[in-house]
Amino acid sequence: MxxxxxxxxxxxxxxxxxxxxxxxxxxxxxxxxxxxxxxxxxxxxxxxxxxxxxxxxxxxxxxxxxxxxxxxxxxxxxxxxxxxxxxxxxxxxxxxxxxxxxxxxxxxxxxxxxxxxxxxxxxxxxxxxxxxxxRPQADHTAGDVPFSPDDRTVVLYAPTWEGDRAAAAYGSIASHGTRLVPALLASGRHRVIYRPHPRSGVVDRDYRRAHEEIVAAVAAANAADPTAQHVYDAGGELGWQLAVADVAISDISAMVYDRLATGRPLVVTRPTSPLADVDERGYLGSAEWLTADDASQVVEVLDRVQADPEAQGRLQHWVRHHFGDxxxxxxxxxxxxxxxxxxxxxxxxxxxDPQPPRAIEEADPSDTGDDGL
Known part of the structure; x- marks a missing residue:
């Protein structure tokens, strides 16, 4: 869906x-x-x-x-x-x-x-x-922002799932997320929107537990300070998150390019698996990377990326290359x-040739409609 x-x-x-x-x-x-x-x-x-x-x-x-x-x-x-x-x-x-x-x-x-x-x-x-x-979706901001804007820096953390094979092991929840999210929650000047891929944890139980740990940390931070208004976002609509975030952290996934289309600061997590297929011939060759070792220093990383004019220049080049106008x-x-x-x-x-379309073959009576969209 x-x-x-x-x-x-x-x-x-x-x-x-x-x-x-x-x-x-x-x-x-x-x-x-x-x-x-x-x-x-x-x-x-x-x-x-x-x-x-x-x-x-x-x-x-x-x-x-x-x-x-x-x-x-x-x-x-x-x-x-x-x-x-x-x-x-x-x-x-x-x-x-x-x-x-x-x-x-x-x-x-x-x-x-x-x-x-x-x-x-x-x-x-x-x-x-x-x-x-x-990216026509970028012209439509879906959903309502669930918090009142203030002077906090809004950080969208949108990791992907763990993948079902080594070459697609791009997910960062267990390797990066359990360190970067607590660091942002503790800063006192950031608001976290945690939006994991809906399939997160379906293959790997440890990945699922790491996800649950982050959800619990977000809830605990809000309980300790209701004005923080951190968000665990499991909703179906995507749009407001990209528009409202001052900076985003994403794994290698379509979310990187959804964010890139906004032209706003972006950090990409570096996969920890040496078998993960990372193509750095395009934007990823110039991306602002966050390694697992640096995940606990995410506040410093985000401060640098937001203030660096060269990083913004590189970003704008790739925005045009990927999406045009x-x-x-x-x-x-x-x-x-x-x-x-x-x-x-x-x-x-x-x-x-004004003939109506015709089926090429008769319907297979054994077809029960295996799930598709």
């Missing part, structure tokens, strides 16, 4: 111009979407449900926020455009998978994403298929213009 939630606001704005609906393949996701979605939601758990929906509606563009295997049941249809929009910019391995080739187009953030794909994929026509749109509304304009071009192209093709 965290993947589609990032697109609620851009889809709601797009729906002011084009009819938009979210197709859900999972009963659990459908229940949540019925409560949350700002646009209509269609439940198509089985292939037959999906076929009925497609045949009843003249779809022009289908956007995919992840690489769920159920996507390919929709991709049988060749009379619409299939577009991978992902759920965030990142230097993770996920961002260069050969699965990009399965889609007609990919909407990417900017030049950095195009360079990443060019380096990783053979025979992929970047100019034709990778469309830079920036980040002026308010610029990314939304590029995203919606890209959709409009595809809708127009679909209409051109449909006018030449």
């Amino acid at each position: 965290y993947q589609i939630r990032q697109w609620y606001a851009p889809l709601a704005h797009l729906a002011e111009t084009f009819p938009v609906a979210i197709v859900s393949r999972s009963p659990g996701a459908m229940l949540a979407l019925m409560e949350e979605s700002p646009v209509p939601v269609v439940y198509a758990r089985q292939v037959a449900d999906l076929e009925a929906f497609v045949e009843a509606h003249p779809l022009a563009v289908t956007l995919y926020v992840n690489q769920n295997a159920k996507n390919f049941q929709m991709m049988r249809y060749g009379r619409m455009w299939h577009v991978f929009v992902n759920h965030g910019e990142s230097d993770k391995m996920y961002m260069t998978t050969n699965q990009f080739k399965a889609y007609d187009y990919a909407f990417v953030a900017g030049d950095a994403a195009r360079e990443r794909l060019a380096a990783a994929l053979w025979d992929y026509d970047l100019d034709a298929r990778a469309v830079p749109v920036g 980040t002026a308010p509304g610029a990314a939304t304009q590029r995203f919606e213009a890209a959709v409009a071009r595809l809708v127009a192209r679909r209409d051109e093709y449909a006018a030449r």
Whole structure:
């Protein structure tokens, strides 16, 4: 759900111009979407449900926020455009998978994403298929700030989960978090927003215990001083946290680039595992790193990063490289213009051959709709 939630606001704005609906393949996701979605939601758990929906509606563009295997049941249809929009910019391995080739187009953030794909994929026509749109989510600040602003420095600590393999062990909760959060809580001049990845601790019990330790520390600090207004944020909305934070600390994840899109100070945790795949050819090669050894000195690290004009200069260079024009509304304009071009192209093709879409094969009666979005 965290993947589609990032697109609620851009889809709601797009729906002011084009009819938009979210197709859900999972009963659990459908229940949540019925409560949350700002646009209509269609439940198509089985292939037959999906076929009925497609045949009843003249779809022009289908956007995919992840690489769920159920996507390919929709991709049988060749009379619409299939577009991978992902759920965030990142230097993770996920961002260069050969699965990009399965889609007609990919909407990417900017030049950095195009360079990443060019380096990783053979025979992929970047100019034709990778469309830079920036980060339209950055134009929409979701959620209400749950505290009253004051003179405290607001620090967003947004670690990722522990990962399910050594190459993706980017999570810092156990290695950094249990030291950096207490240091910030004790400073008396910082307000912590602790926003862990929702999967934190699902694989590693020690990682889960470290997470629980941080949650308890935040609660204890608030009990000792209610004016501190520290926040443990397990909510679904992402936006206000990035906008209100004076400085952010993130692991290697899409959150780094969500924050980068704001153009405001950012520190990235250095993974402790030597097997973690860290690509420093792009922004990470110039990032302000926080090692586990320095985690307890986080206050000094943040003071330096916030006051260093050279650090800010490097940051702004990479903001432009990853997202292009980040002026308010610029990314939304590029995203919606890209959709409009595809809708127009679909209409051109449909006018030449006005036959309704048909399923390529009969629905598999054994298909019970394994959980997808």
